[in-house]
Amino acid sequence: MNNGNMLLAAPEFWVLIMACVILIVDLFLSKERRGIIHMLAMLTLVFAAIITARGDYGTGGLASETAFNGSFIRDSMGDVLKLFSYLILGLVYIYSKFCLRQFRMFRADFYTLSLFALLGVMLLISANSLVTIYLGLELISLSSYALVAYDRDSKMGSEAAMKYFVLGSMASGMLLYGMSMIYGATGTLDLQQIAAAVSELGSDNYLLIFGLVFLVVGLAFKLGVVPFHMWIPDVYQGAPVATTLFIASVPKMAAFAMAFRLLQTGLSDLQHDWSQMISILVVLSIILGNLAAIAQTNIKRMLAYSTISHMGFVLMGLLPGTASGFGAGMFYVIVYSMMSAAAFGMIILLSARGVEADKIDDFKGLNQRNSWYAAVMAMVMFSMAGVPVFVGFFAKWLVIKAALDAGLFWLAIVAVVFSVVGAFYYLRIVKLMYFDEPVSEAEIDAPVDFRAAISLNGIMMLGLGIFSSSLIAICMASFGA
Amino acid sequence: MPIYEIVFYVFSLVMLGGAVMVITVRNPVYAALSLVLTFFSASAIWMLLEVEFLAIILILVYVGAVMVLFLFVVMMLDINVDPLKEGFIRYLPAGIVVALLMAGELLVVMWSKGRFEAGSYPIPAASPVEYSNTKAVGELLFTEYLLAFEVAGIVLLVAIIAAVALTLRQRPGGHRQNPSLQVRVQRDERVRLVKMKPEPRQGS
Incomplete structure (x- = not known):
C-alpha cells in the first residue's frame, strides 16, 4: 500500500475540479453570459499548463516517478505531451467558440465534455497500468461519442455517433480481451512488472502473443489505421466541424502515448512480434490513406483519409523500437495535431450562415477573397504535404530516418513514394485557392481572437519548421535519445 | 461425492x-x-x-x-x-469459422504454460469464520486501486452528462414549473376580490 506522491497528478486534479466547476456554473448563467464558460475553460488550460510546467513538486525534476501504487507515472514525455494537449485544446476552443455560436450550438456541454476528454487524454498519457490505460481510453471515447452527436438534429451526426460508438466499443472489447490475456500470462497489471514478467516468460509464449495481437488490433482501431480505419471518414464527415476539430487533434497524442506505454514500456521484449504487425498497418495506412484522399470532394473526408496516412507515419516511428524512433513519432504526432487544428480551423473560418464549408470547392479563389487566409491555408497544406522548410517535412524526415536507421529500406521507400502521391491532393487545394475563380464573394469575418489564433497557427507551420531543432531536441530528450 | x-x-x-x-x-x-x-x-x-x-x-x-x-x-x-x-443460413459459414477460431484460441490459451495451467491454482484453504469479504474488497479498492476507482466514477459522471446533453430538449411550447416564481408570487396576482350586489334567492 503505497500511494506515493499524489501531487504528481496535480494537473489532473485541477482539470477535473474545473470541469465540475464549469458544469455547475453553467446552471446559473443566462444564455447571453455563456461567454464566461469559454473564459473559464481557457483559464483551466492556462493554469493546467502552469501546474504541469512547474514540474518540480516531485523530488527528481525530470526523472520519471510513479504514484497511486504504480498506476500513474509522470515523466518528461508525459509532461511535454500534456503541455501540447493544453495548447491545442486552447486553439480548438477559440476556433469552436466561433463555430458553435454560428450554428447556435454554443452550450456548456461542449466545454465540459471536452475537458473530461482532456482528463482522459492526460490519464492515458500518464498511465502506468493496464487499468489506467483502459479507463483513460474510455473517458476519451465516451466524451467523444457524445460530442459527435452534439448536433442532435443532424441525421449525419447521429449516424456517425452510432458508428463510432459501435466500432469503438468493439475496439475497447478487443483491447480488454488482449489485456486479460496479458494479465493471465504475467499476473500483474503494472506495466513495469509486466515487462519483468515477460522477460522471464520468454518471447515465444503463445498466450502473450495472442494478447499482443488483440492489443495491437485495439490500438489500431483507436488510432484509426488501415484495416481498422472504417469509422474515421464517416465520423469526421458526420460530426459537427467543432467536434471533428477536437477528435482529430488532441486524442491522437494520447493514442501515441498509449501505444508507447503498452508496446515499449510493457512489452518491449516482444518488439520483434509487434514491429511485424505494425509494419503491415503502416504500409496499408500510408498507401490507402493517400490514394483514397485523392478521390474525395468533401474536405472533411479528405482530411480524414489524410489522418489515416499521418497515423501510419506516427506508427512508423514506433516501429523500430529505438529511442530516436519514439522521439520522431512523438514529434510527428505533435506536429500533426497542430496541422490538423489549423486545417479544421480554416473550414470553420469559411463556414458562414449555418452552412459548413466542407466542400473542397469552397476554397476556390480564396486568395481573391482574402490573401492572408489563403496564405495560412497554403502553409498548412504545404506542411501536411511535407514540403521542405515547413514543419511537416521535418516530421516525415525524422520518421523515415528512424526507419532507415533500423534497416527498413522498403518501408522508407513506400513512405516516400506515397508522400509524393499524397502531395497531389494537398497541393490541389493550394491550386484551387490561387488559380480558380471564387464561388462566393462573401466577406470572411471572424472575431479577433480567432484571427490571431489561426494566424499564429499558420505561422507556426513555417516557424516551427525553420526553428524545428529545439522541439525535436525536446522530443528526443524525452526518450533519452 | x-x-x-x-x-x-x-x-x-x-x-x-x-x-x-x-x-x-x-x-x-x-x-x-x-x-x-x-x-x-x-x-x-x-x-x-x-x-x-x-x-x-x-x-x-x-x-x-x-x-x-x-x-x-x-x-x-x-x-x-x-x-x-x-440470413441465418447465409452467415452460418462465417459464423462457424469465427466460432472455430475462438474455440481454437481458447484451447491454445488453456494449454499454454503459465498461469492458466490447472496446476498453478491449488484449492484455496477455507477462510476463517470472521473473515470479511466485503472488507477485503473495500480495502483493495480504496488503497491499491484508488486511482482506477476514482476514474471509474468520473467515467460514470461523463455518461450521465452525455446522456443529459443528448436527450434534454426544452420544447418551445412546453409547460414547466418555475419554483422561484412560484415562491415569490404575491396574493394580488392570484386572488381577485370582486364586489357583487347580493342577489335575491331564487325560487322564493
Whole structure:
C-alpha cells in the first residue's frame, strides 16, 4: 500500500475540479453570459499548463516517478505531451467558440465534455497500468461519442455517433480481451512488472502473443489505421466541424502515448512480434490513406483519409523500437495535431450562415477573397504535404530516418513514394485557392481572437519548421535519445 | 461425492442450460429471463468460492438493475426479432469459422504454460469464520486501486452528462414549473376580490 506522491497528478486534479466547476456554473448563467464558460475553460488550460510546467513538486525534476501504487507515472514525455494537449485544446476552443455560436450550438456541454476528454487524454498519457490505460481510453471515447452527436438534429451526426460508438466499443472489447490475456500470462497489471514478467516468460509464449495481437488490433482501431480505419471518414464527415476539430487533434497524442506505454514500456521484449504487425498497418495506412484522399470532394473526408496516412507515419516511428524512433513519432504526432487544428480551423473560418464549408470547392479563389487566409491555408497544406522548410517535412524526415536507421529500406521507400502521391491532393487545394475563380464573394469575418489564433497557427507551420531543432531536441530528450 | 461438488455440478449445468436458452429461444423476453437464470447460477458458484460480496453484487447489479432495464426496453420497444434472424443460413459459414477460431484460441490459451495451467491454482484453504469479504474488497479498492476507482466514477459522471446533453430538449411550447416564481408570487396576482350586489334567492 503505497500511494506515493499524489501531487504528481496535480494537473489532473485541477482539470477535473474545473470541469465540475464549469458544469455547475453553467446552471446559473443566462444564455447571453455563456461567454464566461469559454473564459473559464481557457483559464483551466492556462493554469493546467502552469501546474504541469512547474514540474518540480516531485523530488527528481525530470526523472520519471510513479504514484497511486504504480498506476500513474509522470515523466518528461508525459509532461511535454500534456503541455501540447493544453495548447491545442486552447486553439480548438477559440476556433469552436466561433463555430458553435454560428450554428447556435454554443452550450456548456461542449466545454465540459471536452475537458473530461482532456482528463482522459492526460490519464492515458500518464498511465502506468493496464487499468489506467483502459479507463483513460474510455473517458476519451465516451466524451467523444457524445460530442459527435452534439448536433442532435443532424441525421449525419447521429449516424456517425452510432458508428463510432459501435466500432469503438468493439475496439475497447478487443483491447480488454488482449489485456486479460496479458494479465493471465504475467499476473500483474503494472506495466513495469509486466515487462519483468515477460522477460522471464520468454518471447515465444503463445498466450502473450495472442494478447499482443488483440492489443495491437485495439490500438489500431483507436488510432484509426488501415484495416481498422472504417469509422474515421464517416465520423469526421458526420460530426459537427467543432467536434471533428477536437477528435482529430488532441486524442491522437494520447493514442501515441498509449501505444508507447503498452508496446515499449510493457512489452518491449516482444518488439520483434509487434514491429511485424505494425509494419503491415503502416504500409496499408500510408498507401490507402493517400490514394483514397485523392478521390474525395468533401474536405472533411479528405482530411480524414489524410489522418489515416499521418497515423501510419506516427506508427512508423514506433516501429523500430529505438529511442530516436519514439522521439520522431512523438514529434510527428505533435506536429500533426497542430496541422490538423489549423486545417479544421480554416473550414470553420469559411463556414458562414449555418452552412459548413466542407466542400473542397469552397476554397476556390480564396486568395481573391482574402490573401492572408489563403496564405495560412497554403502553409498548412504545404506542411501536411511535407514540403521542405515547413514543419511537416521535418516530421516525415525524422520518421523515415528512424526507419532507415533500423534497416527498413522498403518501408522508407513506400513512405516516400506515397508522400509524393499524397502531395497531389494537398497541393490541389493550394491550386484551387490561387488559380480558380471564387464561388462566393462573401466577406470572411471572424472575431479577433480567432484571427490571431489561426494566424499564429499558420505561422507556426513555417516557424516551427525553420526553428524545428529545439522541439525535436525536446522530443528526443524525452526518450533519452 | 462431497456436497459442494454436487452443488457445483448442479449449478453449472443450470447455468449452461440457461446460456444456451438465451440464444435459442424465440421470444426476447424468455431470452432475457434465461439470462437472469444464468447470472443467478453464476452467483451461486461464486458463493461456493466464498466470494459472497461479489456474488451478491452480481445479483443486485445484473439481475436487479441491468436485466430489469433490459426487460423494460424489450417490452416497451416491441422489437420485431424476425428480421434480425434473416440470413441465418447465409452467415452460418462465417459464423462457424469465427466460432472455430475462438474455440481454437481458447484451447491454445488453456494449454499454454503459465498461469492458466490447472496446476498453478491449488484449492484455496477455507477462510476463517470472521473473515470479511466485503472488507477485503473495500480495502483493495480504496488503497491499491484508488486511482482506477476514482476514474471509474468520473467515467460514470461523463455518461450521465452525455446522456443529459443528448436527450434534454426544452420544447418551445412546453409547460414547466418555475419554483422561484412560484415562491415569490404575491396574493394580488392570484386572488381577485370582486364586489357583487347580493342577489335575491331564487325560487322564493
